[in-house]
Amino acid sequence: MQQRAVRTREVLLRAAAEVFDEVxxxxxxxxxIVDRAGLTAGAVYFHFKSKEGLARAVIHEQAADLQFPQGEPGLQRLIDMTDYLAVEMQQNTLLRAGxxxxxxxxxxxxHEYAIYEWWTERFREELVAARARGQLLPSADESAFASLLxxxxxxxxxxxxxxxxxADLPGRISAMWRCLLPALAPADVIRQITTSATATEARA
Amino acid sequence: MQQRAVRTREVLLRAAAEVFDEVxxxxxxxxxIVDRAGLTAGAVYFHFKSKEGLARAVIHEQAADLQFPQGEPGLQRLIDMTDYLAVEMQQNTLLRAGxxxxxxxxxxxxHEYAIYEWWTERFREELVAARARGQLLPSADESAFASLLxxxxxxxxxxxxxxxxxADLPGRISAMWRCLLPALAPADVIRQITTSATATEARA
Structure with a gap:
């Protein structure tokens, strides 16, 4: 696509995300959607065919504006990622709409299941890295845990x-990890993990 | 309500559940909904006021046709309950619609959050019973786990x-428990627990 067509598609996708997120x-x-984008209905038909096409694009591209935490792959980065997502869910319209x-x-x-598989694979990669670094209990099943997550x-x-x-999503995600970690990692690994809750306590 | 009015309400609720489940x-x-119930729109207005009222009733009464597993309160009954729900989700229209x-x-x-609190409390009661029977690890938080469940x-x-x-819901619920149990109960308690997966293996 030409530069201008790419930009038009971006503008439409984000306008659609705003409207889907709201209503x-x-x-x-x-x-x-086109009013918000300052475009015409023809642009939707050209780039997405229909409202359904727009919705599928918003689902598939929900992670497009995310900048996942850096750092070494493994358990800490997996937790950082879920903490980051909890904050992004409060402010990232494309993610929220998707x-x-x-x-x-x-x-x-x-019938869009692929996005759940995409997230499962994203989480599983970190668990596989955690396994390679010796951070997981022998009993923990990376694929099953990724799906559960x-x-x-x-x-x-x-x-x-x-x-x-x-508003309470970050706190709920911390509580989720406090429940899950003992099934995933040995006590000495858990002691070295920082969750947003422990980070808040450390700052206090 | 008179007997006949109670019956009319039941018939309407179940017809609504069928339609909500389908579309x-x-x-x-x-x-x-009234066509399926063999009644008139007046009956909906009398008992539920509106389609919204019907939907709220289906959400709140989603568990009305369930017969939870008997047995001693505690970890085994909690797991039996979730296995039972996985099968009911395949065949119980009121539950599925709700x-x-x-x-x-x-x-x-x-904005109906209360039904999630109701299920949380239902699961928490079993975890509290499990605690009283010495089935839980000291670190396990009954309320946090109930909410996570x-x-x-x-x-x-x-x-x-x-x-x-x-179709794969029972298998997914078994996989969920294999992930969660090590964070909830000590190994000797887990060994005594039967999940639908272990029951299937035992029958095989």
Whole structure:
């Protein structure tokens, strides 16, 4: 695509994310999306074909604006990543809209499972690195844990959104890790791990 | 309410559950619900006021047709309960519709968090019983684990529904427990626990 076409697509994707984030799939209209983007409906048809196409793009590209924490691959980076995502869920519209659509996609008959597999693989890579660094208990199954993490994160996000509009999401993710870590890593590894909760305590 | 009014309400609730389970909130119409119930729209207005009222009732009463496993309160019953729910999610329309609406409720602006608290409390009671029976590790936090269980179950259900229309939900719940149990109970307690997976192995 030419530079200008790439920019137009970006503008549309982000306008769609804003509208989906605010009102969900059903109530989002192509008119409201193109109005927000300052473009015409023709641009949607050219780049995404339909509202459904826009929704699929927002689901698939939900992580496009993320800048994952640096640092050595392994357990600490996995935890840093989930802490970072909890904050991003409060302010990153593309991520938030993509997650919302992935959760509520039955309403639109989208059948998009691949994004859950993508996150599972992302988490699994860190667990595989953690294994290579000797950070995991022999009993811990990297693939099963990666899948559980995606499930637990998805459900935690839904509960946090309903109870506090995600204000308590970082705290819930810390609580999740306090539950999970003893099944994943030996005590001496856990002692060296910093979670956002322990970081907050250390600063206090 | 009189007997007949109670029955009418039951028939409507179940017809609504069928329709919500099949097409979701947005595409469900009061007409399709009353047609299925063999009643008139007046019955909906009398008992539930609106489609929104019907949806709230289906969410709140999602567990009405469940018959939870008997047995002593504690870790085994908690696991039996989650195995039972995995099978019920495949065949219990009221449960399935209630869970679907609870997950997709943003599309209808329902803000119903109480059902998640209800499940959390239900799971917590078993963990408190498990604690009293000496089944839990000192480090395990009953409330945090109960909340994580509801979150993990919710997310697992979404992923199973998208990937296999819930055919693999029992297997996913067994995998969840294999991940979680080492953080919850000491090895000698875990050895005495039967999950649906170990039960299947024992039968094989």
């Amino acid at each position: 969900g799939y059903t109530r989002a209209s192509i008119t409201s 997650v919302r659509l992935a959760v509520e996609q039955n309403e639109a008959d989208l 995606v499930a637990a994160y998805t459900g935690t996000q839904i509960m946090s959104q309903l109870s506090t509009k995600r | 979701g909130y947005t595409r469900a119409s009061i007409t399709s 869970v679907r609406l609870a997950v997709e409720q943003n599309e209808a602006d329902l 509801v979150a993990a179950y919710t997310g697992t259900q979404i992923m199973s529904q998208l990937s296999t229309k819930r």
